[in-house]
Amino acid sequence: xxxxxxxxxxxxxxxxxxxxxxxxxxxxxxxxxxxxxxxxxxxxxxxxxxxxxxxxxxxxxxxxxxxxxxxxxxxxxxxxxxxxxxxxxxxxxxxxxxxxxxxxxxxxxxxxxxxxxxxxxxxxxxxxxxxxxxxxxxxxxxxxxxxxxxxxxxxxxxxxxxxxxxxxxxxxxxxxxxxxxxxxxxxxxxxxxxxxxxxxxxxxxxxxxxxxxxxxxxxxxxxxxxxxxxxxxxxxxxxxxxxxxxxxxxxxxxxxxxxxxxxxxxxxxxxxxxxxxxxxxxxxxxxxxxxxxxxxxxxxxxxxxxxxxxxxxxxxxxxxxxxxxxxxxxxxxxxxxxxxxxxxxxxxxxxxxxxxxxxxxxxxxxxxxxxxxxxxxxxxxxxxxxxxxxxxxxxxxxxxx
Amino acid sequence: xxxxxxxxxxxxxxxxxxxxxxxxxxxxxxxxxxxxxxxxxxxxxxxxxxxxxxxxxxxxxxxxxxxxxxxxxxxxxxxxxxxxxxxxxxxxxxxxxxxxxxxxxxxxxxxxxxxxxxxxxxxxxxxxxxxxxxxxxxxxxxxxxxxxxxxxxxxxxxxxxxxxxxxxxxxxxxx
Numbered sequence: 001x002x003x004x005x006x007x008x009x010x011x012x013x014x015x016x017x018x019x020x021x022x023x024x025x026x027x028x029x030x031x032x033x034x035x036x037x038x039x040x041x042x043x044x045x046x047x048x049x050x051x052x053x054x055x056x057x058x059x060x061x062x063x064x065x066x067x068x069x070x071x072x073x074x075x076x077x078x079x080x081x082x083x084x085x086x087x088x089x090x091x092x093x094x095x096x097x098x099x100x101x102x103x104x105x106x107x108x109x110x111x112x113x114x115x116x117x118x119x120x121x122x123x124x125x126x127x128x129x130x131x132x133x134x135x136x137x138x139x140x141x142x143x144x145x146x147x148x149x150x151x152x153x154x155x156x157x158x159x160x161x162x163x164x165x166x167x168x169x170x171x172x173x174x175x176x177x178x179x180x181x182x183x184x185x186x187x188x189x190x191x192x193x194x195x196x197x198x199x200x201x202x203x204x205x206x207x208x209x210x211x212x213x214x215x216x217x218x219x220x221x222x223x224x225x226x227x228x229x230x231x232x233x234x235x236x237x238x239x240x241x242x243x244x245x246x247x248x249x250x251x252x253x254x255x256x257x258x259x260x261x262x263x264x265x266x267x268x269x270x271x272x273x274x275x276x277x278x279x280x281x282x283x284x285x286x287x288x289x290x291x292x293x294x295x296x297x298x299x300x301x302x303x304x305x306x307x308x309x310x311x312x313x314x315x316x317x318x319x320x321x322x323x324x325x326x327x328x329x330x331x332x333x334x335x336x337x338x339x340x341x342x343x344x345x346x347x348x349x350x351x352x353x354x355x356x357x358x359x360x361x362x363x364x365x366x367x368x369x370x371x372x373x374x375x376x377x378x379x380x381x382x383x384x385x386x387x388x389x390x391x392x393x394x395x396x397x398x399x400x401x
Numbered sequence: 402x403x404x405x406x407x408x409x410x411x412x413x414x415x416x417x418x419x420x421x422x423x424x425x426x427x428x429x430x431x432x433x434x435x436x437x438x439x440x441x442x443x444x445x446x447x448x449x450x451x452x453x454x455x456x457x458x459x460x461x462x463x464x465x466x467x468x469x470x471x472x473x474x475x476x477x478x479x480x481x482x483x484x485x486x487x488x489x490x491x492x493x494x495x496x497x498x499x500x501x502x503x504x505x506x507x508x509x510x511x512x513x514x515x516x517x518x519x520x521x522x523x524x525x526x527x528x529x530x531x532x533x534x535x536x537x538x539x540x541x542x543x544x545x546x547x548x549x550x551x552x553x554x555x556x557x558x559x560x561x562x563x564x565x566x567x568x569x570x571x572x573x574x575x576x
Binding site: 268271272275276278314316396398400 | 442444445447454462489497498500501
């Protein structure tokens with residue numbers, strides 16, 4: 001077979017144009033977000049940084065999930081996902097901004113992480129024992145190394161996928177397998193440490209060895225919710241016709257359901273072991289989250305992040321009906337916010353469930369940046385990698401019953 | 402001796418696309434109990450024959466709920482009523498501790514009853530069904546019209562299958 005491959009698929013997926021409305025929408029979001037964060041920094045510095053961390057982590061997750069999705073599909077040599085892969089890849093266009101957001105976060109480390117307090121680190125024996133890992137220079141090095149590695153893999157995986165659009169070189173598809181295996185391994189370690197550094201170390205006394213997996217479960221569950229929203233949005237605009245249909249949505253929804261179950265499994269595993277072992281240095285994490293207003297948030301995670309989406313995604317028709325999927329996806333995206341808020345905010349206030357204009361503003365700020373990044377990416381690049389040698393398989397994809 | 406298997410008329414096809422087209426025509430002609438035999442899954446065949454979705458998932462769901470209830474009640478009765486044991490000062494009825502066993506019984510009941518239902522509904526195991534054509538396991542396809550079809554007439558069915566493009570028509574009988 002020739003080195004270059006001319007695709008037998010001649011369907012035009014259409015070109016995505018960032019509409020004026022979308023541009024206004026994300027500009028307003030970013031503007032309101034900046035106002036809210038600036039006001040928050042002047043009024044209540046600590047709370048502003050907590051709001052910032054939740055938003056920054058939420059969307060850094062999305063960008064990483066996009067890369068992880070592309071990688072696992074290359075590793076599995078998946079055919080069905082080729083026509084939707086570019087949408088997942090578009091999420092990675094936020095990754096440089098995510099890096100910037102975490103560099104900015106370093107300025108707020110004092111408001112977030114009690115271990116940065118030298119006096120406390122000396123007097124508190126448990127923190128003192130962890131200073132070899134939890135210290136500012138090493139923290140900065142880790143953030144830079146993690147994002148550096150992720151950006152490198154984004155360049156390799158997404159970069160060569162885009163390059164294949166022009167050349168149609170089949171060897172790229174073969175090379176992607178190697179890049180992707182390497183990324184999956186790097187991602188497992190770096191993301192675990194990243195979630196431990198940025199979220200778990202908010203409470204330096206606490207430790208949970210499943211923390212990284214817990215964060216990953218939420219990351220991938222919420223990713224498919226966002227993925228489905230973007231896909232349905234493009235389909236509603238009349239794009240992707242003849243390339244993406246309800247069979248692809250069905251498989252994305254199956255993924256979303258699978259990771260809804262996975263999330264519940266990991267969340268319960270973390271809780272049950274801590275509850276059963278009953279060690280004071282671990283149990284306080286859950287005690288804090290069952291006191292005051294926090295019990296409602298904890299219960300909502302079980303009900304609205306697992307039980308309700310699970311039942312709503314159970315029937316076959318549910319996974320093939322765009323309007324229904326949009327509803328479930330929005331629910332999951334809201335609950336992902338509640339989940340990260342639930343991990344971060346008890347550090348600030350153990351009594352009350354703080355949520356107000358500042359939190360909304362901080363979330364809108366990052367949401368605006370994220371939408372800006374992915375819409376620009378989709379407008380700049382073809383929305384379907386039509387020269388991928390497996391595209392034919394994706395076009396004829398059918399989920400049988 | 403009673404007949405073990407239904408007899409009928411079978412038409413052989415060599416191309417799966419032709420098979421799907423023929424199935425749609427057989428269905429349009431009013432046949433409802435016919436079946437198609439293929440060596441591999443053929444996309445669109447279920448729709449062409451008019452096979453509706455299986456009702457077994459509802460059995461799975463119901464038996465899953467039943468399994469969950471059994472698991473929870475079993476643990477409640479054994480550790481809180483029949484023989485209360487104090488474990489680490491926790492309540493006798495400690496829901497988190499009971500979740501794993503409840504989960505396992507949910508899966509066990511759901512899975513085993515699905516398989517059992519499938520076996521019963523399909524009349525498995527079928528040890529020696531009449532063989533239409535040994536090549537149906539490698540490269541040939543067939544449509545089988547059983548004698549149980551309303552207004553069954555073997556000569557007419559044979560004629561009909563031939564008109565649809567069957568390369569060969571056979572009468573399958575079991576007496």
